[in-house]
Amino acid sequence: MDKPGSNLSDTLHRLAHGYKCCLRAEVSERELGLPITHIRALKGIYRNPESTAFSIARRMQRDKAQITRVLKELLNDGLIEKRPNPTDGRSQLLFPTEKGRAVMQQLLAAEREAAARMTRGLTQKELQLFTELSARMVANLNADPECNSN
């Protein structure tokens, strides 16, 4: 059936898809009902209070159109709030709400569980190596003008 490791392209597609499905299952189990992009945006705000839409989009390497929509929904769900940016009238500073912080704790647990399932049997050293190699590749992609999506 499968040929695991047959090449990098297939492997990456499978890994990403598999992880996303697993993460979604964990999120669903906790009845959190947030799509992945929402989770990532909320996490960015949680980790970086006073983010702006622009900074979130840049950090996530996503189009601002998409981010604007996601932020709107997080706002409507009461997970984040906006306050005027005193240094720039065009933008607003984003903060997690109490509710948002509580949800975030559960999302972090879901992420940990999904990662644990994915990495079962790997040593800490192997994991660190994988993460480091991944980061180098991400840096390559970010530095390459023809690949840079943003």
Added chain:
Amino acid sequence: MDKPGSNLSDTLHRLAHGYKCCLRAEVSERELGLPITHIRALKGIYRNPESTAFSIARRMQRDKAQITRVLKELLNDGLIEKRPNPTDGRSQLLFPTEKGRAVMQQLLAAEREAAARMTRGLTQKELQLFTELSARMVANLNADPECNSN
């Protein structure tokens, strides 16, 4: 700005997204105009002549509804053809056309280029290690009943 390697979840999302964008750019540059899912399906048929829709869906770990649609478009584009399956009246055997094989060569070149951009500066050993670790994680995800999407 970024915190590369801050955790596995973010890293994977970034890596997958970055690679996909890079691959799409390579495909676009060659004016092949095929979405990623179509590319993967065509490649599966190219590598495994006499595939059926079911076997493609299983190999790609995708829903048969999606595969049916993609196959239909590849058919319409003249990249694949269907022939009756002599051993099962419900299914058809899939083959690449001449055109499909020619396109596939260009797609393979695009994949190679994208992978080269992503892995610049990594040694062959590092690359092999990454692929091996990835495959082990894919196997974990596939084996886990709560993560298994198919």
Added chain:
DNA sequence: CAAATTAGTTGACAGTGTCACCTAACGTGG
């Protein structure tokens, strides 16, 4: 042989992502 299962297909809809365009605020240079 009837019932259960399976291969392929279609409908409906949600999530992800891109490009174009707009308004208002900010930054720059004369």
Added chain:
DNA sequence: CCACGTTAGGTGACACTGTCAACTAATTTG
């Protein structure tokens, strides 16, 4: 100070990716 260029946020439109449900016809099972 002001005109002009740039930027932050937002919206429209549409393509791609993916899931679940339901259906028909063929195959398998007991």
